[in-house]
Amino acid sequence: KNILIVPGDGIGQEVTEVGKNVLVKIAEKFGHEFIYDEALMGHVAIEATGNPLPDETLEKMRKSDAILFGAVGHPKYDNDPTAKVRPEQGLLKMRKELGLYANLRPIKLFDELLGASSIKPEILKGSDILFFRELTGDIYFGEKGRKNDNNTAYDIAEYSRYEVERIGRKAFEAARTRGKRLMSVDKANVLETSRLWREVIQAIAPEYPDVTVEHQFVDSAAMLLIKDPRRFDVVVTANLFGDILTDEASQIAGSMGMLASASVGDSTGVYEPIHGSAHDITGKGIANPLASVLSAALLLDISFGLKEESDAIISAVDKLLKDGFRTKDIADASTPAHLLLNTQSAG
């Protein structure tokens, strides 16, 4: 099995190294042979080649069996809205080129971190949410540009029935194996894309009679997520809404630093933390590598079908937390200094 490592920018470099080390250890322990390669993407790729997703990287991606990805981004571009070449273009192009239309974001709270969240433990306890974020459509990929002498900007959001149906089915199927509840999130009282979205979900729902479907407007869902996270089981939503809601939902798990994601679709799957490149903490050794470690676990489970190996990683993370080890984002005043991890020592 070939695994391509794409650390990207900022803390992507630090955390992906830890994620890869875990894969190496697991292969040793369970007697697998994984072959690793590495490739550039994002700001580091722009610096090296002028292109945020060089052809060489894309080719390596297509040839690999799974990709462990870090993050892309750089404040330089964020502060220059007129920049023509941007790290994020590489990310979006990868998603489109590899047909990664389904982004799975499990929001699972480790018992040990029940107190780490800003939300009350009695509200959180028992929360377990799986997001299906559509990843290759919506306002991310429609035509965009300027008009009226550069005085007006526009972005086109677009969805086809086919696009909604394929992510919808994935979500229904997952709901079947879990709590049998699916929440579809849209803004059907305003958006035409959302009305199509709702039509399609309603149309396929009868094929999954064992799953209870609830439709929520995105504003209401953003509120309910904090008010009553246990109301959520599987959530399916459009690209932009999924982006916003899953970042918000990270607070349920205590920290963005704990959340892994899987992007799957037509071919090779990509596994990555939901956090970004976080240049403000880059190089300090304080980034939480567990999102990358848990991404490695998702990779083994989803792309390789190695459930036992995947569970071994999750148990190891659980034990690490039970033993009291913490990175800064999930530490509190009571964490003793010798249990305060940094990315280096966590490896």
Added chain:
Amino acid sequence: KNILIVPGDGIGQEVTEVGKNVLVKIAEKFGHEFIYDEALMGHVAIEATGNPLPDETLEKMRKSDAILFGAVGHPKYDNDPTAKVRPEQGLLKMRKELGLYANLRPIKLFDELLGASSIKPEILKGSDILFFRELTGDIYFGEKGRKNDNNTAYDIAEYSRYEVERIGRKAFEAARTRGKRLMSVDKANVLETSRLWREVIQAIAPEYPDVTVEHQFVDSAAMLLIKDPRRFDVVVTANLFGDILTDEASQIAGSMGMLASASVGDSTGVYEPIHGSAHDITGKGIANPLASVLSAALLLDISFGLKEESDAIISAVDKLLKDGFRTKDIADASTPAHLLLNTQSAG
């Protein structure tokens, strides 16, 4: 002064009655003469006239000095994504016709409700946020429709420099009178409208050297709002992002039932709760009328410049809460039955 009362649908009817009663009491107490009229909008207007915003209502709106509004919406339309006439069209048309481009949503936590939120009190304490949501542009008002034989839906998001600048200036000016911090929320790493948004905010910032500006991506802002609400002072953002973030932020105030909003712009201001028509609790007398009461307070302050009268309402709400009165949404196990309000008795 002429005040138009537009209760709209569902609990809009119940809560607006209470809001109006408070205006009547205040006028008596402070010796003002307000003249009231009433008009239909939303589902009730569709039932009566076929039009969610009848011409007669719009005319009355234009002639009034301020509008106290309830909510519009009905599950019937939510569950039928193909409906051609919808209550929300009336709301959007009102916003556009009256030029209500600035939607102010203050998120203020009454001390007494510090425990009512799902967020920990120590995270919340001292939070005080003022949102400026742009209200007449973005994906709400661009062209939308179907193509490819009804198999593809699209919505166009659009912003002009002028539109961003006028809401931006309002937000900067408000920040000056408060904590002097402005957060502008966009998705400039993906959207062209957001890049224009950021350009404009950056361009006018030097005119407000006393205000510190921070740019956040909407996903990150959705996360920070829960993690660290005190980081926020004044927030300025586009229509769709504002819709999502303010509903989410309602959890800071303990309940959506506590939050008022003011929509202002070219002419008559509209004052309304941020909650919707909530048909699930309509007619039960359990709706929290305080968002409408606080909307009346905003009306007196912003449209009529009656600060003392406005403050009197806010103090009354504070006293009501201190005396232990609660509607169901903000009650807890310790609330005695005789202090549990319903809309009728609160009037």
